[in-house]
Amino acid sequence: RTWVNQYATPALGMHRADLHTLLRQQLPPNCIHLNCNFKRYEQVGQKVCVSFENGSSIECDGLIGADGIHSNVRQQLQGNTPPRYHGYPIWRGVTHTVPPGFHHEEIWGTYGTGQQFGGCAIGSDRIYWFALVNRPEQDPEMMDDQKSLLLDRFGNWHEPIPDLIAATNQTDILRHNTYDCRPNSRWGEGNVTLLGDAAHLMAPTYGQGACQALEDALVLSRCVAQNSTLSAAFRQYEQCRFPWVAKLQQLSHQLGSVMQWQNPLLAQLRNASLSILPDGWSDYLTGINAVFGHQA
Ligand SMILES: Cc1cc2nc3c(=O)[nH]c(=O)nc-3n(C[C@H](O)[C@H](O)[C@H](O)COP(=O)(O)OP(=O)(O)OC[C@H]3O[C@@H](n4cnc5c(N)ncnc54)[C@H](O)[C@@H]3O)c2cc1C
Known part of the structure; x- marks a missing residue:
């Protein structure tokens, strides 16, 4: 048993659909584009060119690969290591x-x-x-x-x-x-980085996967505010997050096995x-x- 109020921040059980609704309400209209499956990226100078499976492509300042368990962005960065x-x-x-x-x-x-x-x-x-x-x-x-x-x-x-x-x-x-995935510190290059399960897929032992994705977003936004270039911000974010989430991936794997x-x-x-x-x-x-x- 863990009492939800025994830590500095109380634990909160939240339905995934409620979380999605809350997050979506904070976004400006028309900024979510569905049916655009990421295929590949290419860095061109200070820009990133992203191409999608439907044949379209965009040029942008940076790419945050938050494409989950079977992340294509991770695959391009780290090679094919199936979970x-x-x-x-x-x-x-x-x-x-x-x-x-x-x-x-x-x-x-x-x-x-x-x-x-x-x-x-x-x-x-x-x-x-x-x-x-x-x-x-x-x-x-x-x-x-x-x-x-x-x-x-x-x-x-x-x-x-x-x-x-x-x-x-x-x-x-x-x-x-x-x-889960074994920890791999290669989260990014240039103006590209990873976030959430794409970066650190972990066993659900502590119920921390989505929580850590939210923490990633918090730390990443701080790093972007503190740095003058996206690549510097992304490297600072990766250095800050990797040691903690790598430890959590290992702990989740070990305790998950013991509990089963x-x-x-x-x-x-x-x-x-x-x-x-x-x-x-x-x-x-x-x-x-x-x-x-x-x-x-
Ligand atoms: C059974 C189970 C129980 C869990 N319980 C908890 C819990 O209690 N607490 C907790 O914090 N976490 C829990 N988790 C973990 C949590 O679900 C994940 O860690 C969390 O959803 C990760 O968020 P994400 O945004 O990184 O990835 P996802 O939520 O997987 O989102 C990835 C998004 O990327 C999209 N996508 C995928 N490929 C592409 C592509 N090529 N191009 C474009 N888009 C793409 C997907 O459609 C999806 O919308 C649990 C997981 C499981 C499986």
């Missing part, structure tokens, strides 16, 4: 049914052998939950009824887990495989150690103090 599969998919759901006794001020997780379940509140009337189960990347169960599958796996776990699954509409349950241990003896040892330690110690050992206490 590695973590060994488990994540199921996610949101429900309006708030079970009695649910603590709105905590983020919690329960760990078993090769599977885990957790959640947090989104505002006062919704609950977000997630479930992880060790499965192969090409899973024959992929096409089955996912809600029944989860109820089979977690139906006898402690409350409110079975209630949360049962209260969620089948169509509101998402399933995605999880991947399939060996029952190891899983029991892990759970016993975490449950006998005072909260402060377990937060320290699991890296939660370092992650939630970090100031960008």
